[in-house]
Each structure stands twice: as structure tokens, then as C-alpha cells.
Amino acid sequence: MRVTLSDVAKQAGVGLSTASRALNRSGYVSEQLRKRVLQAAIALDYYPDMLAQQLASDRRRTITLFEVGNYGNVQSSQDLEWFFGPLHKALGRDIAEAGYELNIALQRSDEGHPAQVLARIRRSHGSAAIVLFIRSPLDARLVDELAQIDVPMVSINCPLERLGIPAINSDIRGAALKATQHLIDGGYSRIAHMQGPAHLPATELRIIGYEEAMAAAKMTPMMVEGDFDPDTGYSAMHKLLDVEQKPNAVFCANDSAAIGASRAIQERGLSVPDDIALVGFDDIPVSRFLFPSLSTVRQPQQRMGEATARAILDCLAGQTPPKELLIPCELIVRESSVPRPILS
Amino acid sequence: MRVTLSDVAKQAGVGLSTASRALNRSGYVSEQLRKRVLQAAIALDYYPDMLAQQLASDRRRTITLFEVGNYGNVQSSQDLEWFFGPLHKALGRDIAEAGYELNIALQRSDEGHPAQVLARIRRSHGSAAIVLFIRSPLDARLVDELAQIDVPMVSINCPLERLGIPAINSDIRGAALKATQHLIDGGYSRIAHMQGPAHLPATELRIIGYEEAMAAAKMTPMMVEGDFDPDTGYSAMHKLLDVEQKPNAVFCANDSAAIGASRAIQERGLSVPDDIALVGFDDIPVSRFLFPSLSTVRQPQQRMGEATARAILDCLAGQTPPKELLIPCELIVRESSVPRPILS
DNA sequence: TTGAAAGCGGTACCAG
DNA sequence: CTGGTACCGCTTTCAA
Numbered sequence: 001m002r003v004t005l006s007d008v009a010k011q012a013g014v015g016l017s018t019a020s021r022a023l024n025r026s027g028y029v030s031e032q033l034r035k036r037v038l039q040a041a042i043a044l045d046y047y048p049d050m051l052a053q054q055l056a057s058d059r060r061r062t063i064t065l066f067e068v069g070n071y072g073n074v075q076s077s078q079d080l081e082w083f084f085g086p087l088h089k090a091l092g093r094d095i096a097e098a099g100y101e102l103n104i105a106l107q108r109s110d111e112g113h114p115a116q117v118l119a120r121i122r123r124s125h126g127s128a129a130i131v132l133f134i135r136s137p138l139d140a141r142l143v144d145e146l147a148q149i150d151v152p153m154v155s156i157n158c159p160l161e162r163l164g165i166p167a168i169n170s171d172i173r174g175a176a177l178k179a180t181q182h183l184i185d186g187g188y189s190r191i192a193h194m195q196g197p198a199h200l201p202a203t204e205l206r207i208i209g210y211e212e213a214m215a216a217a218k219m220t221p222m223m224v225e226g227d228f229d230p231d232t233g234y235s236a237m238h239k240l241l242d243v244e245q246k247p248n249a250v251f252c253a254n255d256s257a258a259i260g261a262s263r264a265i266q267e268r269g270l271s272v273p274d275d276i277a278l279v280g281f282d283d284i285p286v287s288r289f290l291f292p293s294l295s296t297v298r299q300p301q302q303r304m305g306e307a308t309a310r311a312i313l314d315c316l317a318g319q320t321p322p323k324e325l326l327i328p329c330e331l332i333v334r335e336s337s338v339p340r341p342i343l344s
Numbered sequence: 345m346r347v348t349l350s351d352v353a354k355q356a357g358v359g360l361s362t363a364s365r366a367l368n369r370s371g372y373v374s375e376q377l378r379k380r381v382l383q384a385a386i387a388l389d390y391y392p393d394m395l396a397q398q399l400a401s402d403r404r405r406t407i408t409l410f411e412v413g414n415y416g417n418v419q420s421s422q423d424l425e426w427f428f429g430p431l432h433k434a435l436g437r438d439i440a441e442a443g444y445e446l447n448i449a450l451q452r453s454d455e456g457h458p459a460q461v462l463a464r465i466r467r468s469h470g471s472a473a474i475v476l477f478i479r480s481p482l483d484a485r486l487v488d489e490l491a492q493i494d495v496p497m498v499s500i501n502c503p504l505e506r507l508g509i510p511a512i513n514s515d516i517r518g519a520a521l522k523a524t525q526h527l528i529d530g531g532y533s534r535i536a537h538m539q540g541p542a543h544l545p546a547t548e549l550r551i552i553g554y555e556e557a558m559a560a561a562k563m564t565p566m567m568v569e570g571d572f573d574p575d576t577g578y579s580a581m582h583k584l585l586d587v588e589q590k591p592n593a594v595f596c597a598n599d600s601a602a603i604g605a606s607r608a609i610q611e612r613g614l615s616v617p618d619d620i621a622l623v624g625f626d627d628i629p630v631s632r633f634l635f636p637s638l639s640t641v642r643q644p645q646q647r648m649g650e651a652t653a654r655a656i657l658d659c660l661a662g663q664t665p666p667k668e669l670l671i672p673c674e675l676i677v678r679e680s681s682v683p684r685p686i687l688s
Numbered sequence: 689t690t691g692a693a694a695g696c697g698g699t700a701c702c703a704g
Numbered sequence: 705c706t707g708g709t710a711c712c713g714c715t716t717t718c719a720a
Contacts, residue, residue: 002467004713015691020715027716028689047467052713055395055696119391230633256630263633286600286630289574289607348697359707364699371700372705396697399712 012040060128068107090305115145152315175329176209188249192222196253233260255280292335356384404472412451434649459489481543496659519673520553532593540597577604599624636679
């Protein structure tokens with residue numbers, strides 16, 4: 001059977017509430033009794049029931065990270081875990097230091113509506129605060145639900161500022177601009193952009209950055225629709241190669257797509273970067289080891305996690321965190337976007 | 345304020361227990377009252393508190409998937425989410441159909457001891473059953489804790505059979521054998537194996553399969569230690585290229601490592617597969633699009649998820665699932681392991 | 689300081 | 705069929 005607190009209390013020969021206080025280091029308990037209780041707890045291998053604890057205390061001790069996206073989708077999730085890892089780690093660590101627990105609520109965008117899940121979280125006792133990481137289109141229903149929520153929220157990389165939710169954003173637009181500019185500086189004359197999945201903020205921001213750079217250079221934008229996976233990158237690149245004025249450089253929505261694109265290019269007997277330069281996005285672990293190695297943009301996951309933790313803890317402490325934090329991404333130039341010297 | 349069941353009952357003008365029954369479709373409630381209760385619930389935007397529900401019912405309704413591994417590690421997690429996705433999906437779906445909820449407990453092997461986390465899960469009200477997916481060395485402490493657990497357990501790809509825990513395994517050994525045999529059949533004379541991380545069952549099984557195939561062909565095994573990430577694959581390959589009798593084919597522990605290896609080979613001015621053939625493991629999404637595309641082994645994640653769900657539900661129904669299920673992997677032959685015809 | 693008792697939000701048994 | 709009531713395991717007043 002389950003060992004309960006009252007078992008411990010009985011064993012230690014003290015009252016229930018004393019046992020509770022002793023274990024929680026709250027309120028007054030004499031050293032003597034505390035020791036007895038602690039020993040009893042160990043002897044009985046007692047472990048508190050978090051459910052009961054939370055239900056009784058109403059002291060929400062967990063912070064929910066609400067992630068929606070096509071988590072688990074073979075097509076495009078390759079970089080997902082990779083992206084989340086450092087963020088989870090940093091966020092979880094900082095939050096734990098403040099005495100909270102990180103609860104990760106994954107929500108696949110293809111099963112059920114995010115708003116429903118949020119509704120559930122909203123009512124559940126568990127959440128002191130919610131971190132939103134929504135990688136799907138924001139519809140009215142979702143926004144509606146968000147407005148109902150009364151615990152502090154912080155959003156990561158999704159445009160929720162208008163709801164007054166503090167935002168932690170990586171500067172995707174700026175990174176897209178930098179990446180495109182890098183291609184422009186490299187002397188490429190026809191630079192295309194292979195877009196990410198439609199209707200995603202992450203996609204839009206890349207497009208905007210790309211367009212800004214192109215406009216500033218008075219160059220004509222050229223785009224294909226795409227996705228975050230290599231399959232789509234492959235076919236999108238083939239489309240790009242079929243047009244009359246082939247691009248000689250492509251800024252891809254992410255590394256996976258770029259890898260697909262690279263294959264398409266080489267299948268046509270063309271070379272990266274001699275015929276077509278490539279820049280990806282994300283710096284997934286293999287990118288550095290491709291041949292040619294892939295130029296890309298590295299997002300500051302760890303700093304984002306830390307910033308998120310700070311913002312959430314600020315909220316919880318009753319302070320107002322900055323409305324928006326824009327954390328720069330790093331452009332990583334590798335072989336795929338640097339013209340090779342002509343060997344004589 | 346929180347809307348509770350008693351608010352709903354009051355609003356509907358019925359007793360608390362009636363309201364509970366109406367909402368749960370359990371026990372007898374007249375259609376009339378049920379409608380009233382349902383309407384009241386909707387009107388008040390009532391949502392049940394899962395904590396209280398579980399605490400009161402003691403009817404464990406969630407199945408915990410306990411995963412330990414270096415989840416979140418930038419170095420080697422690329423394939424992790426990709427691997428888990430389909431498994432989660434299949435498992436979650438089948439379990440949901442039976443009225444359970446899947447609770448995913450991620451446990452990084454580098455933070456805290458798995459046994460501690462298990463101890464917590466053990467006592468928590470939430471778990472009707474536990475699925476173990478342990479990708480770290482099994483030490484005494486962990487085995488000890490496992491033995492204490494009294495809810496049904498099923499293990500995925502970890503050697504826990506001796507504890508009497510039903511196992512769902514993908515046939516890694518068999519796949520390694522097939523992969524090596526494929527290289528042997530291809531006429532490669534010096535076939536090496538680049539190992540996975542030390543002390544992991546997954547690593548051992550690959551080694552065993554490799555050795556079996558080599559022994560059957562009376563060839564001399566040749567191994568380097570490695571890991572699951574491209575960095576290590578890269579340096580391990582360089583080591584392999586430094587020995588006198590260079591291999592002309594390498595079976596790598598996974599695709600990421602193979603990609604690192606491929607880079608090392610090409611940096612030496614050698615070609616894949618003409619000078620050295622490569623076979624990976626996992627079939628991560630980009631593998632098909634590499635140049636040359638990577639031969640690899642695809643694990644049956646979806647079937648594993650389904651089999652796991654079946655086993656767990658069997659346990660829960662009081663039946664005894666098979667002690668061990670071995671699900672075959674699929675060898676996928678691509679360019680990296682097929683000698684190209686000499687063009688004349 | 690300590691412990692008895694009143695919940696937290698539900699579920700389930702039992703008498704009506 | 706229905707509603708009162710005793711818990712689930714723990715926290716938290718509030719007397720003692």
C-alpha cells in the first residue's frame with residue numbers, strides 16, 4: 001500500500017500537521033521532532049503525493065511550457081528536439097532554482113485544437129505561469145482562449161505582443177536579412193528564398209528579412225514555397241532550377257530544406273557553391289559536416305531559455321518584464337556560400 | 345475564481361454526486377437531469393480538475409512513458425525526437441482509445457539519477473502503468489528501484505527481461521548483421537564498425553550483429569569507439585583512416601556519425617562509396633538527400649509503439665503479454681554503399 | 689510549539 | 705434514479 005503522511009506521523013509519534021511542517025521546513029517544529037519525523041519518513045520510504053499536495057496547498061509550483069507544433073512529425077521534426085533541448089535545459093534549470101518545476105505540455109498541431117489544451121491547463125491546479133511556444137498559425141479561437149487565462153504568460157517566438165504578453169523573440173527577421181546580405185556581399189546576382197511552411201510567423205519573418213535585404217540592394221526577390229523538411233526542399237529546388245533565370249544562390253528556410261535543395265542541385269550536375277550557393281537556418285548538428293558544409297544561422301536557444309526564465313520569474317514576483325526582448329542570431333558562414341577560388 | 349463541480353450542481357439544481365455522474369456518464373442519471381447538468385457546465389464554462397479527480401478516484405488513468413537518454417543534448421539528439429515521434433504517436437493513440445492518457449516523463453541522463461525519478465513516479469497517483477525506454481547504462485540502483493515498482497511495466501529496447509518485464513525490442517542485432525552482410529555481399533574486403541556510445545545496450549547489439557556477420561564470413565573485425573553525433577563520427581573516421589590497413593567500408597552506429605565520417609573521408613580526398621562505403625543507422629530524414637545518399641537501417645517505430653500499447657493494455661487487462669517481441673528493422677540500400685559502375 | 693479539524697475538488701458507496 | 709456523506713493525501717488555520 002501507499003505510504004502516506006499520516007503513516008509517517010504515526011510512526012514518529014507526532015500529529016499529522018507536525019509531520020507536514022517538519023517535512024516542508026515551514027512553521028515551527030522543534031529540532032527533536034523534526035529529526036524523528038525525518039527518520040520515520042526515511043524508514044517508511046515515504047514520498048509525498050504531489051497531487052494531494054498541490055490540491056491542498058493551491059500553491060501552484062509548476063510552470064507549464066506549452067509547445068504546439070508538429071512535434072513528432074517525421075517530416076519536419078528533425079530540428080525540433082534539437083532546438084528545444086537547450087531551451088528546455090536553460091529554462092528548466094533557472095526555474096528549478098526558484099523552486100518551480102517545469103512541466104512540458106507538448107501539443108501536436110495535428111491532433112486536437114491548441115485552445116482546448118490551453119483551456120485544460122488554465123483550469124488545472126498545476127500552473128503558476130505559462131510559457132507559450134506556439135509554432136502554428138494563431139487563429140481566433142486560440143487568441144480568445146489566451147485572453148481568458150489569468151496566470152502570467154510569456155511567449156517565445158510568436159507574435160502575441162498585442163495581447164500584452166511579454167515576448168522573448170530570437171531575431172529571425174534580422175538573421176534572414178543578414179543571411180541574404182551575406183549572399184549579396186558574396187556577389188551573387190540572383191538570390192532566391194525558399195520559404196518555410198505557410199502561415200507560420202517563423203516563415204513570415206524570414207521572408208520579411210529576405211525582402212528587406214533584397215530591396216535595399218535593389219535586387220528582384222524570387223521565392224518558392226517550401227516547408228521545413230528535405231523532401232520539400234528537394235522538390236522546391238527543382239522548381240527553382242526549372243525557371244529561365246535560375247538563381248545562383250538560395251536562402252533556405254532551414255537546414256533540412258537546404259539539404260534537400262543541395263541534392264537537387266547536384267543531381268542536375270551543378271555544384272554547391274560554384275553554381276549555386278546555399279544558406280540554411282538552424283545549424284543542426286550535421287550541417288557542419290556536410291560536403292560542402294552548410295552555411296546557416298544559429299539561434300540563441302540557451303539565451304532564450306534564460307531570458308524566458310527571467311521574464312516568467314519577474315512576472316511571478318509581481319514585476320513587469322520588458323514587453324519584448326529581441327535576441328540576435330548568429331550567422332555561420334561555411335563552404336556552401338563561399339565561392340571557391342578558381343584553381344589554375 | 346475557479347468553477348467547481350458544486351457550482352455546476354447548484355446551477356443545475358441537483359446534488360453534487362448527480363452532477364458528477366452526469367458528467368462522467370457513469371451510473372444512472374435521467375436524461376432530463378443530465379441535460380440540465382451539461383448545460384450548466386457549459387454555461388459556467390466548467391472544466392474538471394484532473395488533480396482532484398485522480399486523487400479521489402484513485403483510478404489511475406495515465407500511462408507514463410519513462411524515457412531516459414541525453415534528451416536535449418545538442419551533440420547527439422538530432423535523431424531523438426525523430427525516433428520518438430512516431431512511437432509517441434502510435435502509443436499515444438492506441439492508449440487513448442483505451443481511455444488512458446500518455447504521460448511522457450523525459451529524463452536527461454545527465455541530470456539526476458533515473459532511479460530517483462522513477463521513485464517519484466512510483467508513488468505518484470498518476471500511473472496505471474509504466475513504459476520504460478531507457479537509453480543509458482542500467483546500474484544496480486536503477487534495477488533495484490525497478491524491482492520495487494508494482495504497476496505493470498513494459499520495456500522498449502532495453503534488456504530488462506531478467507526482471508520479468510515484457511520487452512518490445514527492435515531487432516538491432518539482426519539489423520547490424522544485415523547491414524554488415526550487405527557490405528560483405530558488396531565485395532568489400534575490410535569492413536569496420538564505428539561503435540555507438542559505450543555501455544549502451546543499443547551499442548552492444550550493433551557490435552554483436554557486426555561481429556556475427558564478420559565471423560560467419562571469416563573476416564577480421566575492426567572497430568573504433570564512437571558516439572551518436574557527427575563530431576565524434578568525424579574524428580573516429582580520421583582515426584580509422586590513419587591505420588595501415590584502411591577499411592574500405594564502415595558500418596556506423598547511426599546516421600549522424602556516418603555524416604561526420606563521410607566528411608572525414610572526403611576531406612582526405614577519398615570518395616564515398618568508391619573508396620569507402622558507408623552504412624548508417626536510423627534513416628533520419630536528411631539521409632536520403634545527402635550526396636551520396638546514405639544507406640541505413642530504418643527502425644520500426646510505429647510498429648513498436650503499437651506493440652507497446654498492446655502489451656501495456658494486456659497487462660492492464662490482467663493478461664500476460666509475450667515475454668519478448670522482436671520487431672525487424674529494414675535495411676535501406678542507397679548510394680553510399682553501392683559501388684558505382686566504372687564509366688568508360 | 690503542537691495537533692485537531694476544516695477544507696482543496698472530486699468520486700463512490702449507500703440509504704432513500 | 706438521486707443526493708448525503710465519507711474519504712483521497714496533504715496543507716493550513718486556529719485553539720490548546
